Amino acid sequence: MRANLVVRFVFIVVAAVVLIWTLFPVYWLAVTGVKTQTDVLTRPPVWLPNPDWHFYRDLLTAGGIATGSGFFSLIDSLIISSGTTLLCVIFGAMAAYVLSVFPGNVPTGGKSMAYTILTFRMFPPIVPTIPLFWLFYTLGLLDTHASLIIAFTTFNLPFAIYLMKTFFDDIPRPILEAALVDGYSPFKLFWKIALRLAIPGLVSVSALCFVFSWNEFLMSLILTATKVRPYTVLLATWMTSMEIAWAHRAALAVIGIIPPILLVWILRERLVRGMTLGAVR
Amino acid sequence: MQTTKRLANPVWLFVPAFAIIIAIAIVPLVYSVYISLHSWSIAGGKAPEFNYGLNYMWMVTDSRFLSSLERLLYYAGVGVGVELILGLIFSTAIYDGFKSPRQRSIILTLCLTPMLVAPVAAGFSWWMMDHSTYGVINYLFSLVGLPSVDWLGDPNVALSSVMIAEIWQWTPFITLILYAGRLSTPASLYEAAELDGAGSWRVFRRITLPSLTKFMALAGLLRLIDSYKFIDTLFIMTGGGPGTASELPTLYIYVQAFEKLQLGRAAALSWAMTLLAIIGGNIFLKLQERSR
Amino acid sequence: MPTLSTSGVTKQYGKKLALENVNLSVDAGSFTCLLGPTGAGKTTLLRIIAGLEKPDSGAIHLGDRDITGLPPGERKVGMVFQTFALYPHMTVYQNLASPLTNMKLSKDEIDKRVKETSAFLRMDKLLQRKPRELSGGEQQRVAIGRALVRRADLCLLDEPLTNLDFKIRSDMRFEFRRMKDQLQQTILYATPDPEDALAMADKVAVMNNGRIEQYDAMTSVYSHPSNVFVASYFGQPAMNLIDCVFKEEKDKLVLDAQSFTIDFTPLKSSIPREAVGSKLVLGARPMHLQLSTQKPDPPFLNGKVYLSEVLGSVTVVHVTVGDVLLRVFVSAVRRIPSGTPVWLSYELERFHLFDAQTGKAIR
Numbered sequence: 001m002r003a004n005l006v007v008r009f010v011f012i013v014v015a016a017v018v019l020i021w022t023l024f025p026v027y028w029l030a031v032t033g034v035k036t037q038t039d040v041l042t043r044p045p046v047w048l049p050n051p052d053w054h055f056y057r058d059l060l061t062a063g064g065i066a067t068g069s070g071f072f073s074l075i076d077s078l079i080i081s082s083g084t085t086l087l088c089v090i091f092g093a094m095a096a097y098v099l100s101v102f103p104g105n106v107p108t109g110g111k112s113m114a115y116t117i118l119t120f121r122m123f124p125p126i127v128p129t130i131p132l133f134w135l136f137y138t139l140g141l142l143d144t145h146a147s148l149i150i151a152f153t154t155f156n157l158p159f160a161i162y163l164m165k166t167f168f169d170d171i172p173r174p175i176l177e178a179a180l181v182d183g184y185s186p187f188k189l190f191w192k193i194a195l196r197l198a199i200p201g202l203v204s205v206s207a208l209c210f211v212f213s214w215n216e217f218l219m220s221l222i223l224t225a226t227k228v229r230p231y232t233v234l235l236a237t238w239m240t241s242m243e244i245a246w247a248h249r250a251a252l253a254v255i256g257i258i259p260p261i262l263l264v265w266i267l268r269e270r271l272v273r274g275m276t277l278g279a280v281r
Numbered sequence: 282m283q284t285t286k287r288l289a290n291p292v293w294l295f296v297p298a299f300a301i302i303i304a305i306a307i308v309p310l311v312y313s314v315y316i317s318l319h320s321w322s323i324a325g326g327k328a329p330e331f332n333y334g335l336n337y338m339w340m341v342t343d344s345r346f347l348s349s350l351e352r353l354l355y356y357a358g359v360g361v362g363v364e365l366i367l368g369l370i371f372s373t374a375i376y377d378g379f380k381s382p383r384q385r386s387i388i389l390t391l392c393l394t395p396m397l398v399a400p401v402a403a404g405f406s407w408w409m410m411d412h413s414t415y416g417v418i419n420y421l422f423s424l425v426g427l428p429s430v431d432w433l434g435d436p437n438v439a440l441s442s443v444m445i446a447e448i449w450q451w452t453p454f455i456t457l458i459l460y461a462g463r464l465s466t467p468a469s470l471y472e473a474a475e476l477d478g479a480g481s482w483r484v485f486r487r488i489t490l491p492s493l494t495k496f497m498a499l500a501g502l503l504r505l506i507d508s509y510k511f512i513d514t515l516f517i518m519t520g521g522g523p524g525t526a527s528e529l530p531t532l533y534i535y536v537q538a539f540e541k542l543q544l545g546r547a548a549a550l551s552w553a554m555t556l557l558a559i560i561g562g563n564i565f566l567k568l569q570e571r572s573r
Numbered sequence: 574m575p576t577l578s579t580s581g582v583t584k585q586y587g588k589k590l591a592l593e594n595v596n597l598s599v600d601a602g603s604f605t606c607l608l609g610p611t612g613a614g615k616t617t618l619l620r621i622i623a624g625l626e627k628p629d630s631g632a633i634h635l636g637d638r639d640i641t642g643l644p645p646g647e648r649k650v651g652m653v654f655q656t657f658a659l660y661p662h663m664t665v666y667q668n669l670a671s672p673l674t675n676m677k678l679s680k681d682e683i684d685k686r687v688k689e690t691s692a693f694l695r696m697d698k699l700l701q702r703k704p705r706e707l708s709g710g711e712q713q714r715v716a717i718g719r720a721l722v723r724r725a726d727l728c729l730l731d732e733p734l735t736n737l738d739f740k741i742r743s744d745m746r747f748e749f750r751r752m753k754d755q756l757q758q759t760i761l762y763a764t765p766d767p768e769d770a771l772a773m774a775d776k777v778a779v780m781n782n783g784r785i786e787q788y789d790a791m792t793s794v795y796s797h798p799s800n801v802f803v804a805s806y807f808g809q810p811a812m813n814l815i816d817c818v819f820k821e822e823k824d825k826l827v828l829d830a831q832s833f834t835i836d837f838t839p840l841k842s843s844i845p846r847e848a849v850g851s852k853l854v855l856g857a858r859p860m861h862l863q864l865s866t867q868k869p870d871p872p873f874l875n876g877k878v879y880l881s882e883v884l885g886s887v888t889v890v891h892v893t894v895g896d897v898l899l900r901v902f903v904s905a906v907r908r909i910p911s912g913t914p915v916w917l918s919y920e921l922e923r924f925h926l927f928d929a930q931t932g933k934a935i936r
Contacts, residue, residue, distance in 0.1 A: 011378030
């Protein structure tokens, strides 16, 4: 379909429009983050302001503003996301390995287990969060990093396992058989061979786990109060506070965008499988 | 592969993940079924009372819930439909408009940005743009002579404004799937068409479209399932308002649980929505099986 | 060193009976070939011996050890896979060392054995490379090395030459022979290619449809095939097979193939009584028929040339004798025009006779 030059031109124009549509809201956030309040609340809108960086500085230093330091929020998010990713990858890889390589050993049979796990993923986050709220309340775990890490890990695990299983499935079976003949125990096989060969997959899954946790809002809102506050919750809180300048909120939003964008940019080729939820390999 | 009994059973590798899921997910879920069969208001500090499924009967007759379902139909149906069309256009434009794979890869990655933005951040950006006085959209409207719209304050428009933000955020998902679908379509189909001298539109209709149908179905289904799961954007942009004009079922669950403190009813609502999810999920899996 | 024996091994996959009551006994230090077409059950048998599959019934013994229930790692068997199955993330050295690391050997011992094996296979220079940097033949040698380094009681090879370029194959056959001779390694080699067996094997088990048709020394299988299948499996070009019947005319025993007759009286005593009168198949290998363009001394058959096929430095001449087309092997280049009358001399002892119904050999 490379033939028609006119059509290609049209497509390029369309692609340009798409890019503008796609990137404008992000650009708008970035730009708002450096506007003074007067610049923000003007009409016609200011497209390229003289940058006022003090909001960014505020958020990136521990001093912060009194009404909920953005800096500590970002740290909270970092702790939670990293913890979740770590647990997801470790437990998920182990489980995915067993499902892929030794499905016969799993009680309900590898295939139906994967099936169940995926169905599980279809729940709206609010559904399990309510009983979880109650569970953590009774355990005294509300408003801690641990509660969110546990909750996120639990809800990421099925998807992580499913995805990682596809990466383990990609390992040619003869290599694993050769390892068995060579005398590797199933655990050694996992540690020395299967895991090493599935590392690109693990990296992709970690990135997706991290992004999910980093951007999560509702569960974070419900399971935290004042001591732990991921940046997404902070942003939502600021929405209802008249005192917080738009620029401040925008700056927080922009800083929040950076880690996922970095991760995805670096790993872009590898993430197709994960981002399409396994629909495309 | 089979293992004979003498080998250390690898199942124990599977157990931690399994245990976590059971303990933190299954158990609370089962508990929530239990709650759904009780009247339980945390406010009064009273203990839950078994109410023989009264919650479910209430749910089916609750007008607020039913209106939210109606809105969901509109929101998910129109939203995903638009996403599919746009995704098709975008993926075709990127794939067929640019020759070099490197160019395409860069543009595609840029197009994926909305998916990476936290929904609350996206919601905030659109909130700003939708602002009736200082928002960019109304300003652009004024430039071409269109009247200002109170995007988030007008009950007739509020839900659609949120829907537009969602479309912005999730169209890239469809774009990505369809783009990958294009990649996996054999080039020989297109080469044969070129030899036959077919025009671009015909190629699109006869080759591109049919080969992408199964991907569109898959992507569409995934998006449908996701569209009622996430209420982050809704929460930030309108909070369900004005009034309940933009309230969706999942948000209503939140309202019942944390504003009205009616855990029993919230649980019942949860399970209704969950049933929808399970049905949807099964359809997805069957589709995926068949496409292999 | 112990022998391998399988007794009554049966394996079924759904509707397909892959192996049926297979009894095989492999001598220590021998090179045994499992020969047969795709689907015969060779790979299945090999995998069961290795422990990668469980037989539905039957037992496997290695020496006096019953290894039927053991996992692959504990069987002390080495295996070379058809696709090589090297560990991509490890160097050649690590690939070779890998079975040894599971055997509780000292680092020095491991190093020594790896170096010995790589020297034997002339891979010393490749030790630090990764599999993707190697050619097909080199990867093959690493796979072999990995099996050899264990000094196992048995070395299994699953169609190792199938994935290699044609030209490398004869080199590799030499290598395999060397493995057996110099290392006294017991080898069980599965292949569909009769050339492999002819070149390397001490004993051959010809398999078809999950059963062993004949198991004997290579020379015996070639010169005394037990049935038509085995007979026609060897030989390029394939053996000539002609339908015929024995007829007794007074004191003479004559083999009637309609297009021609052959006087079998000299060998009358070696033909069982029941064979006379029943339908038979005569087997004549192309190289056992001598072609001449002038009438020779009897016994002979005569016919006309149909086609002369020159293959390099030899010729296969297709000759019509009556209604039958026979292939004759001439070890020279001879282009004989079609239609030329020719005479085919033969020796009675060289003929094979098979029962038309069962395929079994009569002599």
